[in-house]
Amino acid sequence: MIYRPLKILHAIPSVSPLRGGPSVMVRTLARGAVAAGLEVHVATTDDNEQGHLNVIHGDAQWEEGVAYYHFKRQTRSYIFSWPLTRWLARHVRDYDLIHIHALFSYTPVAAAYWASRYGIPYIVRPLGTLNRWGMQNRRPWLKQLSFRSVERRILNGASAIHYTSEEERRQAEELGISRKSVVIPNALGPAIPREGLVGRFRANHPELAGRPIILFLSRLDPKKGLDLLLPAFARMLAENKKPALVIAGDGDPLFVKGLQKEANRLGLGSDILWAGFLQGEQKWAALTDSDIFVLPSYSENFGVAAAEAMAMGLPVVISNQLGIHQTVAQEQAGLIVPCQVGELARALLQLLDNAPLRESCAANARRLAEKEFTQEAVTHKLIALYTTILSHPWPAAVRANSYL
Incomplete structure (x- = not known):
């Protein structure tokens, strides 16, 4: 029998440093998984907050063993991208598992939809979007409406929810979310030597x-x-x-x-x-x-x-x-x-x-x-999660019905 490495797709609205740590961290997660022998791709947009990243659209751009697929962001609000949707529809079946990052944005909706449609298991990392402060202070009426009609379905269709702290999980559970979940912290990149930086x-x-x-x-x-x-x-x-x-x-x-x-x-x-x-x-x-x-x-x-x-x-x-x-x-x-x-x-x-x-x-x-917080420690926990999910998959029909 010929064995092949697990093939993982990370789907995230933006990898721009201007979007903060959670967007940047996906690079570290992907790099760590590649170092451990997995095949990892990232599907995202060219979002750069106020503007657009200077990237090639639609074709793989390789960085430290990870293939990044960038697609045109067509609206700054909600980071909508129709080209990303078309790509997911064609390629989501190429992967063993989809790791979705963020909520209340277009990319998670498209990724969860196509994964559910084709019976591909997916994990959701909410990136703090379910925290109490954000739900109460960032367009709360719109968030509540969206949560009831969209985000709850995405979460119900997930094989697991990936929180980065116990506090994040506790606040999400205040919303009545009871899906299977794990706490895996964010990973930091390789240690930076202080020599040469001092002063x-x-x-x-x-x-x-x-x-x-x-x-x-x-x-x-x-x-x-x-x-x-x-x-x-x-x-x-x-x-x-x-x-x-x-x-x-x-x-x-x-x-x-x-x-x-x-x-x-x-x-x-x-x-x-x-x-x-x-x-x-x-x-x-x-x-x-x-x-x-x-x-x-x-x-x-x-x-x-x-x-x-x-x-x-x-x-x-x-x-x-x-x-x-x-x-x-x-x-x-x-x-x-x-x-x-x-x-x-x-x-x-x-x-x-x-x-x-x-x-x-x-x-x-x-x-x-x-x-x-080392890349190695976090990668070990992440691969254990992937392996567990793929060893005991949630039936595709159940997952699809939960989302659709």
Whole structure:
């Protein structure tokens, strides 16, 4: 008998770094599976948030052993793509299993439909779209309508739901979702050596000389808690005049302009560096030269940026709304705060003023990342899930009836 590797298709609306960590993480998941011997393809659009990626449409583009198929995004809202639909209709039967990423977007609908129609098992990774904050604050009436008529059917048709934290699963279950589920964290890429990066970010920004750096590195979005961070930082400066706040990320221009206006109103103009969107070595250099990482989000299914910071040996101050906050607390890798200005300011000051605590959290953070978030550890869990599903498939007729 001739054996062939499992053939997996990841379907996701966008792989643009501008869409944040969850979109980028699919590359790590795919790369890890290829390294373990699977054949992995990714079907996505050319979405780049405000614009379009400069990619070839429809043909495979190979990257580290993974074939990426990009299709024209025809509407920014809902990231609709009719060419992607046609491709899925023709090719979904070529795969053993479909791994769908996101909800409340067109790609998951098309992928689930064609997988169900042809009896191909699929997994759904919601990417935090079912979290309480998003359901209540992002067009809630439309989301509730869509959830009842579309997303619930997609989830009911799935062989499993892939959550990235226990907190994400708990909040999804508040919606009455009882489908079989697993918790597999996001995977980080290969370890980044600090050698060659130390001092690079500071050298590019001499205004930071001699000042401890508190780093916020994420999308600039209302859910990220920047309305808490700015006044909390202002309170810090009243107690300790030394730290600088680096805000690294991009977002809606009107929202960013509003943040900068508020920072100036608080008298923080000379104490904040607006670094813009950082990726690759620029991002790792910023993490290497920083002293504390902060992410006071109102909602995160996981917290990719925090995990990357811990992998670089940074102590973190995060809100109790990040999916990984319990793990961070248990491993003493940082401080956990509610979404309150005073508590956030106190935690940042505590870490800044207590070098032994900061160093202890930093060491614990690195150990946590190496234990839980490596590509190898996550890939092992993911392949076990794929194998289990393909060994005990849910009957195609049941799956199709659940979706259609």
